[in-house]
Amino acid sequence: MRVSVSAVLFALAALSGAAAAQVTGTSAAGLEKTRMCIGCHGISGWRTAYPEIYSVPMIYGQHPAYLIKALQAYKSGERSHPSMRGIAASLSEQDIADLAAYYGAVAPTVAKK
Numbered sequence: 001m002r003v004s005v006s007a008v009l010f011a012l013a014a015l016s017g018a019a020a021a022q023v024t025g026t027s028a029a030g031l032e033k034t035r036m037c038i039g040c041h042g043i044s045g046w047r048t049a050y051p052e053i054y055s056v057p058m059i060y061g062q063h064p065a066y067l068i069k070a071l072q073a074y075k076s077g078e079r080s081h082p083s084m085r086g087i088a089a090s091l092s093e094q095d096i097a098d099l100a101a102y103y104g105a106v107a108p109t110v111a112k113k
């Protein structure tokens with residue numbers, strides 16, 4: 001019993017290690033991918049201009065792990081906002097990791113369009 005439990009724990013640890021390594025993002029790659037985000041997650045008052053003005057959450061400077069979780073939740077449908085679901089659905093795990101690395105590393109005051 002003891003052996004099988006530790007075997008399972010080892011397998012889980014190996015799996016999570018592999019998953020983490022697979023989705024390591026870089027902010028440089030993330031910056032390239034923000035073109036599809038800046039229209040809505042721009043910085044001036046954090047509002048969208050189209051199709052109507054409404055507030056958009058500030059994602060610059062958020063913790064990368066939080067951003068990854070949020071994007072995965074839109075992708076899976078756990079979060080239901082239609083525009084974000086559509087966008088997240090088109091993102092790969094690598095895109096999500098890169099975008100999270102970028103947005104997580106940029107402070108709102110220095111973010112540029």
Ligand code: HEC
Pocket residue numbers: 033034036037038039040041048055056057058059067070071079080081083084087099
């Ligand atoms: C069409 C406008 C639009 C575009 C384009 C867009 N977003 Fe969003 N985003 C929103 C809105 C509106 C919300 C708030 C949705 C809600 O209430 O769940 C949101 C929410 C989010 C959240 C959750 C924030 C939080 O605090 O929970 C993240 C993360 C996010 N967007 C990232 C992105 C990324 C990365 C891109 C580019 C790949 C992107 N968005 C493109 C409009 C947009």
